[in-house]
Amino acid sequence: MSINDLMSYQDVVTYLHGKNRTKHLLFGNGFSMSYNSGIFSYNALSDFIEKIDDELLNQLFASLNTKNFELIMQQLDSFAEIAKIFSSDPDLVSKIEGASDKLKTSLIDAVKALHPEHVFTIPEEKCKHCFSFLQSYLENGGFVFSTNYDLLPYWVLLRNKSAVAIDGFGRDLENDGDEFIPDESREYSELRWGKYKDSQTVYYLHGALPFFDNGVDVIKETYTTQHYLLDNIKARMEKKEYPIFVTAGDGRQKLTHIMHNKYLSHCYDKLTCIEGSLVTFGFNFGEYDTHLIDAINKAAHYGKKSGGKLFSIYIGVYSDDGLHHIENIRSRFKCKVNIYNAKTLNIWGH
Template sequence: MEQNELLTYDEIIHSLKKKKRQKHLLLGNGFSMSYDSGIFSYNALSKFLENLDNDILQKLFQIIKTSNFELLMEQLDNVAQIAEVFGADKKVVQNIRKATETLKESLIDAIKELHPEHVFSISEEKSKACAAFLNSFLAEEGQIFTTNYDLLLYWVLMRNEIENAIDGFGRDAEESDEWIPEDERQYSELRWGKYKGTQTVHYLHGALQLFDTGVEVIKEEYTSEHYLLDNIKARMEKKEYPIFVTAGNGYEKLSHIVHNKYLTNCYESLSSIGGSLICYGFGFGNYDEHIIAAINKAAKKRKDENDKWLPFLNSIYIGVYSDADMKHIKSIEKKFKLPVRLFDAKTVNVWE
């Protein structure tokens, strides 16, 4: 198949509508890069890190010569395990582990520093165009899944007040031994769980605005005094870091996911969708095996406790930008346990 023979995005939507098929959306880094590739590409992040005043990171980048953070973290983990097998000095192993943590924290710092300053950095036209794209899924009871860490999705949903954009977070009234009038009650931070039963927006790998306190998962928000990113920076200056799945391979990512109740819920939601899944800006790389596993689980026919058939995933549509993308998806197509269709990602008008 040549790239000019690919389906367009509109053709996919028309086909699914004709079949009365529910559709869901999976977003990858291509979603953010389509807004600004100068900010959200791995190359932009690696250039930022290379200029940091950190000798260890600079030497690592010089030795490994890659801008793929997942590969770098995987290699560091492998080196640490090999060192342990050969009985290397504990201090050496600790230093390798520390380098991994330094890279993780620096990656978060890089995203924070390169990120647009606030929600109004996105023009009104682009924000509304993106909102219309997202709402075409949410308005029809579809769900949105993303592996992106940045605030773009959150900003667009918040700014446009999309009705069905439910991320599972809400406030609880603080407990008191005395009766307090409604207008005088104190409410908690935005905690995850109150609306998880109707959640439609899922950050599969965490995001800048999400923090795990050890007891609760909370969502940072903007206030009348400070923009959202300012509040996130304030937390990070106190050595509180956002929920980020930055482990190397798919198995390690899944291990991180299952040890966090919020991430587990998001992953299980992806594993149980029905209808069709449209993937935009998601390349299904070597470190995304856990995502393929979730999709295959959703594609498996299954029954509920009352022996009734549950909805299952019928098909997946993957957007490709180039011949290389198309060749890659074709090479891994057999990993999917459901029909795979390709479409031209350049025909999706997300921001215009």
């Protein structure tokens, strides 16, 4: 069998509609590559770690056995403060701070190289076309899961103001009290995750660049009239605040990172209890994605007695090699596996 013998995306949609079954979406880097393969590539944001020409940083990544840049940045910040107190060697502090600055600068450069400059750079027609694709899941009771940490899906949903695209973030009234407060005098917090988590429909399984963990709350950075989103993200990083996202590592390392963050663990837990069918696009279930296969298998057993479980998964492939890969790992899934031709899905209206 070749990719040309597979069902089309429209075949998948038509079949699930006939079954009256809720469908959910899981997409990976292929979603962004289909927008522009010239600037988006697999693991582009994590690959920069391996390309940093700094002996100290390379030794640090190796000794901690992690590519979790958020952890490394925090370790460097803490180490620098400790060194100021306990070390009489000024060169040591300078060396640590220099490594920290180099890592931070490299990340910012990688982010900016990876993205369009801002949300309005995405052509209106492409933005609307992509939104229609995402909305077809959200408006019919489904959830959207992303393993990407780039800004494309965030921008598309923000620009089109979907009433059902809920990421769980909201603002709290800071000067709430017994007395009446007129609207113009009300003070609101930053966007904090949790206020709308019970009605959440969009889940970033590996985090996203606008999300920051301040130790108490998970905060979402926003676009402002003064600065574009990437500029605000850069400003936070310069204040030693770092985006939440799960970078390279095997499935176990990724799951460990996920379970130590309340936002990420909530998103993962939601994937483990979805019902109906799951459609994937631009996600190849590679050797480092075992944690997501485990989550899907949990969903296949969730509510088994009541019938409210995940019945099937529809995996999109782009090539015969991709088809053969999914055929080879089909037995790892505990629900019915169907494969469709991902080339028949035009997300961005090219």
